[in-house]
Amino acid sequence: MKVLQLTRLHEPTEQALAASHEVTIAPQTRKDLHDLLLAEQNFEGIVTNGKGKVDRALLEKLPQLRVISCFGAGMDNLDLQLIGRRGISVYNTSDALKDDVADHAMGLVIGLLRQIVRFDRDLRNRAWHEARQRLSVSLFGKRMGIVGLGKIGCAIANRGSAFRMEIAYSGPSRKIEQPFIFFSSVKQLARWCDILIVCCPGGPATQHLIDVETLEALGPSGWLVNVARGSVVDQRALLSVLRNSGIAGVALDVFEDEPDVPLALIEDPRTVLTPHVSSGTHQTRERMGQMMIAALDKADSTVQC
Ligand code: 8YV
Secondary structure: OEEEEOOOOOHHHHHHHHHHOEEEEOOOOHHHHHHHHHHOOOOOEEEEOOOOOEOHHHHHOOOOOOEEEEOOOOOOOEOHHHHHHOOOEEEOOHHHHHHHHHHHHHHHHHHHHOOHHHHHHHHHOOOHHHHHHOOOOOOOOOEEEEEOOOHHHHHHHHHHHHOOOEEEEEOOOOOOOOOOEEEOOHHHHHHHOOEEEEOOOOOHHHOOOEOHHHHHHHOOOOEEEEOOOHHHEOHHHHHHHHHOOOOOEEEEOOOOEOOEOOHHHHOOOOEEEOOOOOOOOHHHHHHHHHHHHHHHHHHHHOOOO
């Protein structure tokens, strides 16, 4: 298949992709991409890591496009409505990465409540005795609220249950097959829980879903963890709530303006921060690559001759 690769990917995946398809790597500027698509319009597939925009302007230049395969879970940069109307198939790799993202979310919860990152810093700063005076917080018995009970959310919920936490979730609809408590509003969920974990899709529908009222509902003894997209949390509101001690602590793997991370978050001892790496293991990257290519192959094998 003739494939347009919108963003650079994990290197072994790029090699495997190039071995099985006719790949063109998109130029970095919009203008160069425009020029390329004036010369070549017959791409049937797109691969992207979710950072590459697939919007109306691009779709209009690709009349033969049949499949978009994302190296990742996030599809917030895709115009899904138009893609659906055009009958273009879309695939992501949630199945490949859900366990690593859930493990990372639990790592952030433990890091935050048991202060592992802060204790590590204290020890390296030779503050052994002072650090030992500080008590941390138990996980078991806490209420975990999950924003978005998709594949990743379910994987986090099951881990939270194994840690003997009570689990509830919010989302567009109740999932009757799931044993967890459902709240139709994220604010009610935030009021109910101790730890709010954000793992819903990004994009316009969830932009600043975690706003100042939600953070206030979570309250000064609540914790926030975000492994979804930076856009879901109103970062400015979060900084102001942190400044006023309106929240106990925050763990973030994603930020509104990556790779920029506000100094106020970096300098605050109540935060645990990682650079958007929740799915970044050798094993998951390899599985993601295989799934991404398999989706193109599937689309290829359904071509009507
Ligand atoms: C990756 C992600 O960092 O799955 C997603 O949506 O944000 C991450 O897993 C990214 O897709 C890899 O380039």
